[in-house]
Amino acid sequence: MKAAIFEKPGLDNLKVVDNVELPNVGDHDILIKVHQCGVNPIDYKIISGLVPAKPMPHIPGCEISGTIEKIGSHVVDDSLSKGDKVVVHSRLSDGTCDMCLNGLDMLCRNGGIIGAITNGGFAEYIAIPQRSVFKIPEKMEWDMAASLPVTTLTSFHALKEASLKFNEYILIFGASGNTGMMAIQFAKRMGAKVIAVSKHEWIKDFGADYIIREYDKVVEKVKEITNGKMADVVLNSVGIETWDNSFNCVGTNGRLVSFGGLTGSDVKINVQSLYQRQVKLIGSNGGTLGEIQELIDISEGLKKTKTWKRFKLDEIKEAIKSLSSKERDGRILLEID
Numbered sequence: 001m002k003a004a005i006f007e008k009p010g011l012d013n014l015k016v017v018d019n020v021e022l023p024n025v026g027d028h029d030i031l032i033k034v035h036q037c038g039v040n041p042i043d044y045k046i047i048s049g050l051v052p053a054k055p056m057p058h059i060p061g062c063e064i065s066g067t068i069e070k071i072g073s074h075v076v077d078d079s080l081s082k083g084d085k086v087v088v089h090s091r092l093s094d095g096t097c098d099m100c101l102n103g104l105d106m107l108c109r110n111g112g113i114i115g116a117i118t119n120g121g122f123a124e125y126i127a128i129p130q131r132s133v134f135k136i137p138e139k140m141e142w143d144m145a146a147s148l149p150v151t152t153l154t155s156f157h158a159l160k161e162a163s164l165k166f167n168e169y170i171l172i173f174g175a176s177g178n179t180g181m182m183a184i185q186f187a188k189r190m191g192a193k194v195i196a197v198s199k200h201e202w203i204k205d206f207g208a209d210y211i212i213r214e215y216d217k218v219v220e221k222v223k224e225i226t227n228g229k230m231a232d233v234v235l236n237s238v239g240i241e242t243w244d245n246s247f248n249c250v251g252t253n254g255r256l257v258s259f260g261g262l263t264g265s266d267v268k269i270n271v272q273s274l275y276q277r278q279v280k281l282i283g284s285n286g287g288t289l290g291e292i293q294e295l296i297d298i299s300e301g302l303k304k305t306k307t308w309k310r311f312k313l314d315e316i317k318e319a320i321k322s323l324s325s326k327e328r329d330g331r332i333l334l335e336i337d
C-alpha cells in the first residue's frame with residue numbers, strides 16, 4: 001500500500017512510498033481504508049522527533065476517518081459491515097487500568113496516541129482495535145469526520161471538564177483555531193454566553209455572542225461585557241502568548257482551562273491572585289471513548305471547521321509545513337483516497 005513513512009525523525013526524512021506491507025488485521029481489529037485525515041501540530045511533533053514514535057520505520061497520522069475494509073474474526077459487533085463510514089478514537093487504551101476502569105481511557109496508564117505509539121493513518125490502510133473504531137452516519141461529511149477524533153473531541157471534553165453551565169460567560173482564546181470553532185458551538189448548545197477572541201471576520205458564522213477583535217483590549221472588553229464580573233470560564237488552547245490575559249479575565253471562582261501550548265508552555269502565575277479569586281486551573285487532555293460516541297450522536301447541525309487547505313498524500317511534507325504558516329486560516333486536511 002501507499003503510505004507516508006520515515007526511518008528517522010525529521011521532516012526531510014518523510015517519504016511517500018507505495019510498497020508498504022498491508023497492516024496485519026488481528027482477531028479484534030478492523031481494517032480501515034483511510035479516506036481523509038486531519039493534520040495537527042501533534043503530527044509535526046511526531047515527525048520531527050519531539051514526540052517519540054514507534055515502530056520504526058514509522059507512519060504518522062493521528063486523526064483518521066475512512067471506511068471499513070475488513071473485520072477481524074472475533075469482532076462481535078454485528079452492526080459493522082464493509083463499507084461503513086468510521087472514525088478512529090486517537091488514543092489507544094488497555095481497558096484494564098484504574099483510569100480506564102473509571103471511564104478515563106484517554107489517560108490510560110498503558111495507552112498512547114495512534115500515530116505515535118503505533119503506525120498512524122497517513123496511509124491507504126490502517127488496522128485498529130475495534131473498541132477505538134466508531135461508526136458515523138452515512139450523511140456525515142468527510143470534513144466533519146476527519147475533525148471529530150482530535151479537534152472536536154478535545155474542545156468537547158474541555159468544556160465538560162470546565163463544568164460550563166447555562167447562562168455563564170465563557171471566553172474563548174484562539175476562537176478561529178480548529179478547537180475554537182467547535183468550542184463556540186458546544187458552549188452555545190450548553191446555554192452559555194460566548195465571547196470569542198479572534199481577528200477573523202468569518203468567526204461570527206460560528207455563533208459567538210460577542211467577538212473581541214483587538215487582543216490588547218481583551219481585559220477591558222470582557223469587563224464591559226460582563227459588567228465587571230469577568231468570565232466564568234476561560235478557554236486557553238494557545239499557551240503562553242495568551243496566558244496573562246486568560247488569567248486576568250477569569251472572574252471570582254472562575255475556571256481557566258488549558259489544552260494546548262502551541263506558543264509555549266512555561267507560563268508564570270501570581271499565586272495570591274489565584275487563591276484570592278479562588279480561580280480553578282484545569283488541564284484537559286483529549287476525550288473519552290464515550291464522549292466520541294456522544295459527539296457522533298449530537299453531530300447533526302454542527303458546523304464543520306473551516307478548511308484552509310487540502311493536500312494529497314503525495315504532498316504530505318507541504319501539508320505539515322503549512323501547519324506553521326503565518327497565513328494559516330483554518331484546517332489542513334489530507335486526502336488519502
Ligand SMILES: [Zn+2]
Pocket residue numbers: 093094095096097098099100101105107108109110111
Ligand atoms: Zn488503561
